[in-house]
Amino acid sequence: MPNVIIIDDEQKARLLLRAMLTDCAPDLTVVADCDDLPSGVKAIRKLKPDLVFLDIEMPNYSGLELMDFFDPAEIDFSIIFTTAYSQYALQAFRFSAIDYLLKPLNINLLSEAVERFRSKRERDSQSLMALKFNLEQSKSKRIALPQSNGIRFIESTDFMYAKGDGAYTELFLRTGEKLLISRNLKFLETLVEGIDTLIRCHKSYLVNASFVTSYVRQDGGYVVMTDRTEVSVSPDKVEAVLRACA
Structure with a gap:
């Protein structure tokens, strides 16, 4: 017992x-x-x-x-x-x-x-x-990410975009580094709520608007990041994404 x-x-x-x-x-x-x-x-x-x-x-x-x-x-x-x-x-x-x-x-x-x-x-x-x-750090822009071997601390300004895949999320940093965390994308979205440049643009993606170089209407709509990655944008998220990028 x-x-x-x-x-x-x-x-x-x-x-x-x-x-x-x-x-x-x-x-x-x-x-x-x-x-x-x-x-x-x-x-x-x-x-x-x-x-x-x-x-x-x-x-x-x-x-x-x-x-x-x-x-x-x-x-x-x-x-x-x-x-x-x-x-x-x-x-x-x-x-x-x-x-x-x-x-x-x-x-x-x-x-x-x-x-x-x-x-x-x-x-x-x-x-x-x-x-x-x-x-x-709840009012700062630094994030603690639990990982299998410890905790990784990142600045929100280093975060480019994230891709959710079921119970896991891949984070892509401006240095080119990729992090994998065993939390779904919704958890990450909740954590960074209040940081205006970080926005959920699609069911599978969250982007940092600071790294968006353009929005393209073709193929359902997507944004192009500074590393030339194309990230899908849901139709109902277009206005919010463009507002964050302005």
């Missing part, structure tokens, strides 16, 4: 989560609940949980600072964040593939999160590090 630790500075929130877990996931055993991050870290080291429910907004230490107390190799447990973060910041959670629940908690969404934990049981410290970076 999986062991669980709850870390939240609000006693009512901890008690509510305990009660909800009893209802929707009775096989989970809550072995400790803690009111701040340092006591939570001590409990994690001592009790070796399988799953941690971790509040973000706490006095003195944010839940995101968990990584400051552990080496990446020590993160051998899953985390579900509980948060009242804005929709903008939640883009970083989606892209980093870290689970989260919005407060006030909903028992149906909690049950779904627990089911994802059961099916995956994935201990991905690289995704945690990427999450922390993307939240800290």
Whole structure:
């Protein structure tokens, strides 16, 4: 039976989560609940949980600072964040593939999160590090890309275009380098939302308008990039692409 630790500075929130877990996931055993991050870290080291429910907004230490107390190799447990973060910041959670629940908690969404934990049981410290970076950089134009062997940081100005292929996305940089990430194109589109020059132009493509040299109406419509690559543009995206390029 999986062991669980709850870390939240609000006693009512901890008690509510305990009660909800009893209802929707009775096989989970809550072995400790803690009111701040340092006591939570001590409990994690001592009790070796399988799953941690971790509040973000706490006095003195944010839940995101968990990584400051552990080496990446020590993160051998899953985390579900509980948060009242804005929709903008939640883009970083989606892209980093870290689970989260919005407060006030909903028992149906909690049950779904627990089911994802059961099916995956994935201990991905690289995704945690990427999450922390993307939240800290949420208003900048630098992007953290989780990869199989670590995390790659790129400037949005180095990004030329991306091509989605199912669950994977290829990113093409202005240096000629090509990166492959195991995230679909929608995740990348969500992450770069708010950067005006980066635009979804087709179901399979996202382009940086700064590298577009021309738009051609033939063959269904496409843009030509500075490296002479032709990237398809959907009819309903033409106006937005031209506006971004102007």
